[in-house]
Amino acid sequence: MPVKIAIAGASGRMGHMLIEAVLAAPDCVLHTALDRTGGEALGQDATAFLGRQSGVRITDDLGALAGADVLIDFTRPEGTLAHLARCRALGVNMIIGTTGFDEAGRAAIQAASDEIAIVSAYNMSVGVNLVFKLLEVAARVLNQGYDVEIVEMHHKHKVDAPSGTAIAMGEAVARAWDEELKHLATWSREGITGERQPGTIGFAALRGGDVIGDHTVVFAGPGERVEITHKASNRTIYAQGSLRAAQFLAGRRSGHFTMQDVLGLN
CATH class of the missing domain: 3.30.360.10 (Dihydrodipicolinate Reductase; domain 2)
Structure with a gap:
């Protein structure tokens, strides 16, 4: 079964890279595309920027995460932590590429990993x-x-x-x-x-x-x-690393991991 991927910040540069990577991956499928409330892209098809239709509309409704296997998040700390709370409630795993967390934010991620599986890394390359x-x-x-x-x-x-x-x-x-x-x-x-x-x-x-x-x-x-x-030289390196992390999390229900774990370097 393909991994059902949700993407935060779907209308941004990194979001576009992630969407393209998911579409090109035979073992992944785009499930949810999230963007900030008030964003101009809300309601648009997530792949409109590619001149095609995916059937997945960009939304700010975090309830759309239900049924996803994993959320990939490269947004801002405050947004990521809001997504973390909803993923924890819904049992959706997370890949966190967001940086700039304070100690409280890092503690929240660690606490959530008792209930969902998380890969967090300063860099997904x-x-x-x-x-x-x-x-x-x-x-x-x-x-x-x-x-x-x-x-x-x-x-x-x-x-x-x-x-x-x-x-x-x-x-x-x-x-x-x-x-x-x-x-x-x-x-x-x-x-x-x-x-x-x-x-x-x-x-x-x-x-x-x-x-x-x-x-x-x-x-x-x-x-x-x-x-x-x-x-x-290209942000696709972060997207490809994120998809490797998504495959690593498949079937895992809890735990806090790094890309070193994903790549077998630990």
Whole structure:
């Protein structure tokens, strides 16, 4: 049986990518297309942007989630948490690519995973999640005498910084050092900062143009520098990763998973 997919933010750029990916996947079917209340696309066919008809209308009625196997959500924290509550009530699994949650939001996701199965990730790209694993290996080897700096760049419309992916990269390094990122992170620098403190992880966020997502982690040591970089040139990588996650969740009733679990990297 094909996996019945619901998509949040169906009229946005990521929503369109997800819809196209679902239509192209023989083992998935589009079940529900959600958009925000007041959105111009409400009532339209979800595939109208492709010049075709799917029979699925874009709606703001969360009751339309009933019967779906999984909701894929790349919206905003407040919207995702509202969707989470309804999915929990209806027994619909979730794939969460939304970033920018505070501690309360993350706790809500964890609590919901007792009743539904959830894959949440800062980045759904298969390549990025491979990079996370490479960073753990590099951090274990380059754990003395190397300074770590993380530089990311995104389009000018991104509203949070640093990116969720950059934070996850920092967490991968910190985890390899048996530390917590919050104890190591230097989020910004300005003015007379003094010398760099050993063992810290620096972040720099660049915003401009239409950059989808570039991330580089620099291990700078005496006489050499190791850089691990991922560059996204198309949002389809997030859609394809999300569908792999949807297949992973098929038949699961509860649990909180990451893309590392989906890809068998844990």
